[in-house]
Amino acid sequence: MATDDKTVDSNDGAPSNFIRHLIDQDLASGKHDGRVQTRFPPEPNGFLHIGHAKSICLNFGLAERYGAQAAAACNLRFDDTNPAKEEQTFIDAIQADIEWLGFEWAGDIRYTSDYFVYLYEFALQLIKNGKAYVDSLTPEEAREYRGTLTEPGKESPYRNRSVEESLDLFKRMQAGEFADGEHSLRARIDMASPNINMRDPVIYRIRKLVHHQTGDTWNVYPMYDYAHCISDALEHVTHSLCTLEFEDHRPLYNWILDNLEIESVENACRELGNFDDAPRYVLPGQTEFARLNINYTVLSKRKLKELVDLQHVSGWDDPRMPTISGLRRRGYTPTAIRHFCDIIGMGRSDSIVDVGMLEHSIREDLDATASRAMCVLRPLKVTLLNVDADHEQMLHLPKHPKQDMGTRDVPFGKTIYIDQTDFEEEPPKGFKRLMPGTEVRLRGSYVIRCDEIIKDSDGNVVELKCTVDLDTLGKNPEGRKVKGVIHWVPAEAAIEAEVRVYDRLFNEANPNDKTHGDFKNCLNPDSLQVLTGCLVEPSLASAKAGDSFQFEREGYYCVDSKDSTPEKPVFNRTVSLRDSWGKQQGGR
RNA sequence: UGGGGUGUCGCCAAGUUGGUAAGGCACGGGGUUUUGAUCCCCGCAUGCGUAGGUUCGAGUCCUGCCACCCCAGCCA
Numbered sequence: 001m002a003t004d005d006k007t008v009d010s011n012d013g014a015p016s017n018f019i020r021h022l023i024d025q026d027l028a029s030g031k032h033d034g035r036v037q038t039r040f041p042p043e044p045n046g047f048l049h050i051g052h053a054k055s056i057c058l059n060f061g062l063a064e065r066y067g068a069q070a071a072a073a074c075n076l077r078f079d080d081t082n083p084a085k086e087e088q089t090f091i092d093a094i095q096a097d098i099e100w101l102g103f104e105w106a107g108d109i110r111y112t113s114d115y116f117v118y119l120y121e122f123a124l125q126l127i128k129n130g131k132a133y134v135d136s137l138t139p140e141e142a143r144e145y146r147g148t149l150t151e152p153g154k155e156s157p158y159r160n161r162s163v164e165e166s167l168d169l170f171k172r173m174q175a176g177e178f179a180d181g182e183h184s185l186r187a188r189i190d191m192a193s194p195n196i197n198m199r200d201p202v203i204y205r206i207r208k209l210v211h212h213q214t215g216d217t218w219n220v221y222p223m224y225d226y227a228h229c230i231s232d233a234l235e236h237v238t239h240s241l242c243t244l245e246f247e248d249h250r251p252l253y254n255w256i257l258d259n260l261e262i263e264s265v266e267n268a269c270r271e272l273g274n275f276d277d278a279p280r281y282v283l284p285g286q287t288e289f290a291r292l293n294i295n296y297t298v299l300s301k302r303k304l305k306e307l308v309d310l311q312h313v314s315g316w317d318d319p320r321m322p323t324i325s326g327l328r329r330r331g332y333t334p335t336a337i338r339h340f341c342d343i344i345g346m347g348r349s350d351s352i353v354d355v356g357m358l359e360h361s362i363r364e365d366l367d368a369t370a371s372r373a374m375c376v377l378r379p380l381k382v383t384l385l386n387v388d389a390d391h392e393q394m395l396h397l398p399k400h401p402k403q404d405m406g407t408r409d410v411p412f413g414k415t416i417y418i419d420q421t422d423f424e425e426e427p428p429k430g431f432k433r434l435m436p437g438t439e440v441r442l443r444g445s446y447v448i449r450c451d452e453i454i455k456d457s458d459g460n461v462v463e464l465k466c467t468v469d470l471d472t473l474g475k476n477p478e479g480r481k482v483k484g485v486i487h488w489v490p491a492e493a494a495i496e497a498e499v500r501v502y503d504r505l506f507n508e509a510n511p512n513d514k515t516h517g518d519f520k521n522c523l524n525p526d527s528l529q530v531l532t533g534c535l536v537e538p539s540l541a542s543a544k545a546g547d548s549f550q551f552e553r554e555g556y557y558c559v560d561s562k563d564s565t566p567e568k569p570v571f572n573r574t575v576s577l578r579d580s581w582g583k584q585q586g587g588r
Numbered sequence: 589u590g591g592g593g594u595g596u597c598g599c600c601a602a603g604u605u606g607g608u609a610a611g612g613c614a615c616g617g618g619g620u621u622u623u624g625a626u627c628c629c630c631g632c633a634u635g636c637g638u639a640g641g642u643u644c645g646a647g648u649c650c651u652g653c654c655a656c657c658c659c660a661g662c663c664a
Contacts, residue, residue, distance in 0.1 A: 015602055015611070025604095043664055082663060139662055148660055150590045184662050194591040196660050205662035224664050248592055248659050288593090295599085301664095343612055345601045347594090350657050354599045357613050367626060401626075432624070441622050476622080485622050552623045581624040 014061075017346035019287060023062065023239060027070060032238040033279045036072035038062050039237050040098070040105070041079045041112075041228070044090035044212075046301040047316040047323045048097045050337065050358070051292040057341035058289070059241060060103035071277075075235055076105035080113050081227050083211040091212070093316070097324040101334045112222075112231050113213040118268045119222045119230060120174065122260055123185060123204055127166045131259045132203065133159060134169040135186045142184070145191070146199055152192035153199045159188065173206050176219040180206050185220070189255060197252045201225055229253040232284040233265050236274045240284045243291040244348065250286050257283050292344070293352040296504040297322045298511050298519055312523060313505075319560075319572050320505045320527050330502065331548050331558030331574030333369075336362040352510065359575050366548055366556045366574065371399040373408065374443065374487040375536040375551040375571070377499060379417040381463040381491070385451065386470070387414040397444040408539035412445055415491035417535050422486040423464060425453065428585070432484040434464070439477075440484040443552060447472040447482050487552050494535035497569040499557065501529040540569070548574065 026032055038059040042052065063074035076098060080086050095109065126132035135158045137145060147153030161169075166185075173183055185204035193199055203226035210216050229252075232240045240253075257265070262281075269275040293299060298307075299322055307313050307321070316323050319330035327337065340361040344353050393412045399405040422433040422440075434440045439449045452465035469477055476482070504524055511522035540549070545561040555576035564570040579587065 015600095016604095017602090021604065041664095045664080079664070085663075135662095142662075143660075146660060148590085151660095152590090153660090181662065186662095196591080199660090202662045207662085221662095223662075228664085244593070245658055246664090250592095290594090343600080345612090347601070349594050349601095351600060354613065357600070360613060363625090372623080401621090401623075430624090443622060445622090447622090472622095474622090482622085484624085487623075550623085550625085553625075554623090555625095577623075577625050579624075584624085 014342035015345050018348065019058070019062070019239070019241065019289065019346060020065075022287060023066065026238070027066075032282050034070050035236075035238055035278060036062060036066040036070045037075070037236055037238045037284075038073075038241060039075040039077050039110075039232065039235060041077045041231075042094050043079045043082070043085070044087060044094060045082070045085040046090060046305055047325055048094050049299055049301070049304060049321075049323045050294065050327065050340075051299040051322075053101065053324060053337050054292045054341050054344070055241070055243075056098060056101060056103060057338055058346060060098075060105075061338075061341075062239070063106070073106035074103070075107070075110055075237070077110040077112060077231060077235070079224070079228065079231075080111050080211070080213060081222050081224060083207060083209040083221065086212055088212045093325065097328075100328060101324065101337060110231075110235065111213050112227050113211060115227070115231055115234055116214060116218060116222070118234060119227055120220075122230060122264070123170065123222075123226075124167065125261060125264065126187065126203075126259065127170060127185070128163055129259070129261075130163060130188065132166070132185055132187050133161055134166040134173070134183050135159070135200075135202075136169075136183050139181055142202070146196065147191070149196070153196075155191045156186075156200070159186075159191075159200070170204070170220075173204070174218065174220045176208065178206055180208060182206065187226075187252075187256070187259075189252075195248055195251060197225070197248050198255070201252060203256075225249055225252050226256055229256050229284070229286075230260070230265070233257055234269050234272055234274060236269050236278065236281070237284040238282070240286045242286060242288055244288045244350075245291075246286070247288045250288075253286050288348070290347050290350055293350070293512075294322065294355050294358065295352050295509040296355050296506050296511075298506065300512075303519055306520070307505075310520075312520065317562075319500070319502055328546075329561055329572065331366075331556060331572055332362050333365050333548075336365040339365065355504065362556070362575055363578070366550065368403070370548045370550045370556055371405060371408070372397075372401070372552050373537055373540055373549045374410070374489055375497070375499070375534060375540075375554065375557070376417045376419050376487065376489050376494075377501075377531055377534050377554065378420040379489075379533065379535050380420045380423060380461065382416050382418055382448070382488070383463060383465050384414050384416070384448065384468050385465055386467050389414050395444055408537070410444065410537050410539065411490045411493050413490055413492060416442070416488045417491055417494065418442075418464075418486055418488045420461075423450070423461065425461065430581075430584070433486050434466075434484070439469070439480075439482045440486050441472075441482050443485050443487045445473065445488070446470065447477055485553075487554075489535045489537050493538040495538060495541055495569065497534045497536050497540075497571055499531040499534045499571045499573065500560070501531060501573045503527050503529070534571075536569070536571070541566070543569070550577070553577065 040059045060074045063072045066072035184202045186200045189198045207221045266281040317325035395410045396407040447469045448466040454463040506522045507524045508522040511519040548558040556574040557571040560570040
């Protein structure tokens, strides 16, 4: 372990970052008494995507990293303050995704709604202390009073309403006496603040809805800015990490906590069992980092939801989606996703990560772990002239070229299939596969020579007749070099399969760029190519849903977890192999 | 003269008291190879948005300028 290495941690290869520096400083100064408490706070209004994975890896990763030297842990808290948009199904999916990624949250799952009673009591306290008031402006009026980016806002005529009246109105708001939008609870801060978030922000609104966790208990629901900081405080979080767009909210985050009676927050935290062993109570602090952007994809819940709703994809878990569940179904592994999150780093500048980084991560993992197999995508029949029709020979091919993963059986006989693209009657320069009169190696088998081409009436090549050099199994032919190696499957034993070849969902590097108009204009019409009649080697008969393989010379594929059956197997292409030949030929 | 941020290689990104630009991806060139894969070598910023200043010395300090991002939901 290179202890003198300042930039790269030998544990995971992740570069250091400003958040780790911050925590190191806080640990050194004793600010939080040696504790590191983070939290991952998703709103259950959609599926998690790779951008959330960055946050998950950050928050849970920090807990893992500092677990040895500090009392470090990461909570999972569903930020469920808006019953209009949230659903239990999303809660279940989010939980499953985090577990799949291999992270463990501390203790029970938390919900902001667990704290509704405290939040309500604190609101009463703010009102009593003159820090909040019930406003009765309509939402439209409130917008007008708020001012603009360059002009200050105006104070609401209800701003100086008595504490008693606000108290009464707020209680009646919760009692259900008013309709949505009739009143709101606002923090009394500064309508002239250059930071719009500080212009008496609404902290409670009326929402007469059934909540997925609390049912019909509440008629008022807290706003994010109010609920989030307090929830962090109640969980005794030390470092509250969020994305850059919340930077302007930090003053409000601090204002709320600073204007609450600290003993009451402390007591609530203790009551919840989150402040038992720490030597003293310390308020959390917010730190922001840049959210993830990846080219050729879109990472906004709103846009992903739109693709699902408009059926441009089959669902949140469509293998083309950058959601955790989509990537999982595509064949991505937790290892690859976590490695990706490590290598992209953590910064504060807006950036767009090359999707090649993601592809590199999964290739790296699958190259090391996936069993090899042969699959012919576009079959071309090959009859071996000097092999008897009843010839039966079992070949035992290694599952992996470098690691000892055992072998797989592939029968060899008179008739086989190769891929149409591995034969060219008029080959381009540099082509080293099968050509008329030339030889090529059948992977794991013999060298064959093409003697005859059979075509149909349209001139299409439909069959090749070849001769086998019987003295080339496991050894090179004498006196000559055979450069090409192509994959094949036995005609009799091969299994027919459907292969779904996925490509990037968008054709433009930045679908979010307004110059393209709506992002859906950038959709790649060829993002899914369904190939039927593909032939896979018989060893794949035992493949289970989700199993990954490298189809040699093609790419990494996995058994589709939804549509594949033993009778009709379906494979998804996770990612192609790197292809310098294809690139040289002008392919992507 | 609204506020808050960010600018280091094509893309990410280290760079912690100023001491003479890590690493990864991509790309290019070689080698090994029964996967045109993997793997292994080599190459890839006299330069850190820009113009000045301080200093023996600046990506790191100071000043001005420029570009880009975020904020006017009773969304998060």
